[in-house]
Amino acid sequence: MNVPELLAGKRVCVCAGSGGVGKTTTSAVIALGMAAQGLKVAVITIDPAKRLAAALGLEQLSNDLAQVPAERFAAAGLEVKGELWASMLDPKRTFDELIDAAAPTPERAGAIKENLVYQQISGAVAGSQEFTAVSKLYELFGDDRFDLIVLDTPPSRHALDFLEAPRRLNAFLEGRALQAFLKPTGVGLRMVGLGVAPLVGALKRITGVDLISDLTHFFGLLGPMTDTFSARARAVEVLLRSEATAFLLVTSAQDGPIAEASWFRDALEREGMAFCGAVVNRFHHDLSGGADRASVEAALAAALADPELAARVAENFADYGVLAARDEANLARLEADLRSQPVLPVPQFDSDIHDVVGLLRVHRFLFGSDSEREALIAGLLS
Amino acid sequence: MVSGAVSPLPLLEHRLIFVTGKGGVGRTTVARALGLIAARAGQRVIIAELTPASQAPDSRAGGIAEVKLAPGLFTITIDPQAAMEEYLRVKAGALGSALAASRIFGALAMATPGMRELLAIGKVWELAQVQRIRERAAPYDVVIVDAPATGHGVAALRTPRTFAEIARVGPIARQASTIAATIADPEFTAVVGVAQPEELPVSETLSLARALEKDHLRLAYVITNMCYPERFSEAEIARLESARQDAGTLTDAPLRAAISEGRRAAAQRPYLERLRAAFGERLVTLPYLFSAEPDIRSLADRLGTQL
Numbered sequence: 001m002n003v004p005e006l007l008a009g010k011r012v013c014v015c016a017g018s019g020g021v022g023k024t025t026t027s028a029v030i031a032l033g034m035a036a037q038g039l040k041v042a043v044i045t046i047d048p049a050k051r052l053a054a055a056l057g058l059e060q061l062s063n064d065l066a067q068v069p070a071e072r073f074a075a076a077g078l079e080v081k082g083e084l085w086a087s088m089l090d091p092k093r094t095f096d097e098l099i100d101a102a103a104p105t106p107e108r109a110g111a112i113k114e115n116l117v118y119q120q121i122s123g124a125v126a127g128s129q130e131f132t133a134v135s136k137l138y139e140l141f142g143d144d145r146f147d148l149i150v151l152d153t154p155p156s157r158h159a160l161d162f163l164e165a166p167r168r169l170n171a172f173l174e175g176r177a178l179q180a181f182l183k184p185t186g187v188g189l190r191m192v193g194l195g196v197a198p199l200v201g202a203l204k205r206i207t208g209v210d211l212i213s214d215l216t217h218f219f220g221l222l223g224p225m226t227d228t229f230s231a232r233a234r235a236v237e238v239l240l241r242s243e244a245t246a247f248l249l250v251t252s253a254q255d256g257p258i259a260e261a262s263w264f265r266d267a268l269e270r271e272g273m274a275f276c277g278a279v280v281n282r283f284h285h286d287l288s289g290g291a292d293r294a295s296v297e298a299a300l301a302a303a304l305a306d307p308e309l310a311a312r313v314a315e316n317f318a319d320y321g322v323l324a325a326r327d328e329a330n331l332a333r334l335e336a337d338l339r340s341q342p343v344l345p346v347p348q349f350d351s352d353i354h355d356v357v358g359l360l361r362v363h364r365f366l367f368g369s370d371s372e373r374e375a376l377i378a379g380l381l382s
Numbered sequence: 383m384v385s386g387a388v389s390p391l392p393l394l395e396h397r398l399i400f401v402t403g404k405g406g407v408g409r410t411t412v413a414r415a416l417g418l419i420a421a422r423a424g425q426r427v428i429i430a431e432l433t434p435a436s437q438a439p440d441s442r443a444g445g446i447a448e449v450k451l452a453p454g455l456f457t458i459t460i461d462p463q464a465a466m467e468e469y470l471r472v473k474a475g476a477l478g479s480a481l482a483a484s485r486i487f488g489a490l491a492m493a494t495p496g497m498r499e500l501l502a503i504g505k506v507w508e509l510a511q512v513q514r515i516r517e518r519a520a521p522y523d524v525v526i527v528d529a530p531a532t533g534h535g536v537a538a539l540r541t542p543r544t545f546a547e548i549a550r551v552g553p554i555a556r557q558a559s560t561i562a563a564t565i566a567d568p569e570f571t572a573v574v575g576v577a578q579p580e581e582l583p584v585s586e587t588l589s590l591a592r593a594l595e596k597d598h599l600r601l602a603y604v605i606t607n608m609c610y611p612e613r614f615s616e617a618e619i620a621r622l623e624s625a626r627q628d629a630g631t632l633t634d635a636p637l638r639a640a641i642s643e644g645r646r647a648a649a650q651r652p653y654l655e656r657l658r659a660a661f662g663e664r665l666v667t668l669p670y671l672f673s674a675e676p677d678i679r680s681l682a683d684r685l686g687t688q689l
Binding site for chain 2: 018019020021049050051116117120155156168214252255287288289291295296299300303304306309312313314315316317319320322323325326350351352354
């Protein structure tokens with residue numbers, strides 16, 4: 001099993017996973033590999049390392065898609081038959097563009113962008129990255145220039161945050177609960193079963209009058225635009241649940257991320273979304289071939305003619321073996337949990353992956369056939 | 383110190399310590415090691431997780447219970463919803479409880495951007511008070527916050543000030559300003575960055591320091607986790623490489639592993655230099671642990687001697 005088989009017939013690939021597991025790099029490699037096979041692919045990256053961005057030709061931080069020149073990969077030995085386009089998410093700009101598109105007049109858009117509540121939502125507040133990432137995905141999905149869109153998801157502790165955060169923000173933008181509350185005769189207050197006046201009083205006592213009036217003003221400006229946001233949110237949810245979308249979990253082989261991988265699969269299935277497999281990065285393969293430490297050390301001492309250096313090499317190998325045993329056990333656990341969905345391990349490399357050569361190294365593991373991958377693992381560090 | 387214990391480290395003289403850093407660098411492990419150091423010295427300490435470390439169902443019990451792990455060592459996972467209910471109950475009595483019980487109000491409050499962060503930070507602030515607001519609650523010497531990943535972590539630290547600005551006047555503004563002032567007080571609050579000697583964690587730590595500086599905050603320490611040991615000199619790596627030319631089945635894999643470890647150790651050096659240039663003596667390093675699970679005790683021992 002490899003990535004092209006996983007993504008057969010899909011138009012969207014969402015790479016989810018907790019922070020620090022290599023989501024951005026994995027997304028870039030998937031987009032590159034699918035473009036190499038002849039597809040027109042767009043990848044939305046989020047906070048890529050500078051050198052990774054440079055490898056994709058994104059020196060200028062840009063929210064707009066730019067085509068990555070195929071020559072840079074050809075020179076390294078990978079022919080890109082299709083097209084690779086890449087962008088770097090700018091939440092503030094994406095949000096502003098959303099307002100520009102939805103506002104009835106430029107003046108109204110300007111007034112909203114000036115509003116304090118809006119500035120907080122669009123820039124400072126956690127959740128704006130997730131909201132704009134999903135929004136950007138939806139926009140690109142409607143752009144028929146692309147066969148496949150690959151979405152990197154914002155760094156978060158939990159793989160599911162990228163779904164939950166936009167929902168919260170949408171619930172706020174739709175504003176129904178709030179509007180019901182702010183009207184003195186609102187159903188919200190009546191449902192509490194108490195007199196309206198003391199509750200409004202309590203609300204104002206707790207939140208402050210100005211906050212209430214700022215919020216009221218903000219929703220006044222949005223007006224019918226809230227319907228546009230609702231419609232969009234529903235369309236995004238439909239897209240994420242459609243046959244066209246594949247969710248790929250990116251994880252490392254450590255205990256925590258592995259435990260969360262199984263949980264994530266279950267959570268997605270409950271949501272009716274298609275979990276299609278996991279990429280396990282920084283995997284330590286067992287290279288010992290079952291040899292015990294004493295015989296390894298003796299052989300090294302003979303080969304190096306330096307018992308002290310041989311002891312250190314053997315110790316290093318034993319340490320590596322501890323990580324390999326952990327990773328192999330975690331991989332087996334994940335495979336047993338996922339059963340029908342494939343798990344693709346990518347080894348721990350000697351250095352960070354941040355250039356074209358590095359991307360191609362990962363590419364061989366994600367796009368090679370099973371037998372090609374086995375051969376690679378056998379000759380791993382050579 | 384409310385417990386009368388003497389702080390074992392200058393860092394642990396702060397009542398409130400935020401531990402932040404890029405995802406995957408071991409923030410939670412470092413927060414727990416710090417908690418262990420404090421508890422070993424007899425301090426009453428609580429580790430507060432702003433986002434639960436795992437979403438596995440059993441750890442999602444929710445609530446805001448302070449759970450005792452060992453004598454003097456407590457932990458709490460802050461659920462914003464529960465924090466809101468407690469706040470309303472304390473602040474607005476029966477009316478507050480009525481509001482808290484209203485599902486619509488709850489949905490509204492949880493949907494208000496930044497409100498979850500404000501409530502969570504507010505609870506952290508409450509934990510760090512000598513006079514606890516929560517009924518019949520004992521005070522702590524130290525509150526260690528396992529804060530969200532860097533970007534969100536800075537946002538969380540900033541939330542109280544943001545709210546103070548938006549709300550301007552009124553109780554939320556007052557409460558938020560009080561919390562913001564506490565965070566800005568270098569005697570009371572310390573922020574610790576956790577890094578790893580790789581490109582992204584290092585550049586995120588440097589931009590974290592800049593972002594904090596704008597808010598007049600300074601990183602007390604940068605704890606760089608998972609540093610590979612320098613096991614082999616360059617000359618030795620060269621010898622290992624030449625020995626690989628005619629390596630046998632028993633020696634090839636160990637030699638490759640050693641060469642690879644040498645390359646990783648070499649790759650991390652420039653990153654450690656960048657951190658040292660930026661943070662000088664505030665840089666602390668922790669070794670890569672070759673174990674199946676992080677050994678908090680041994681990390682606490684190593685941290686204790688360096689801070």
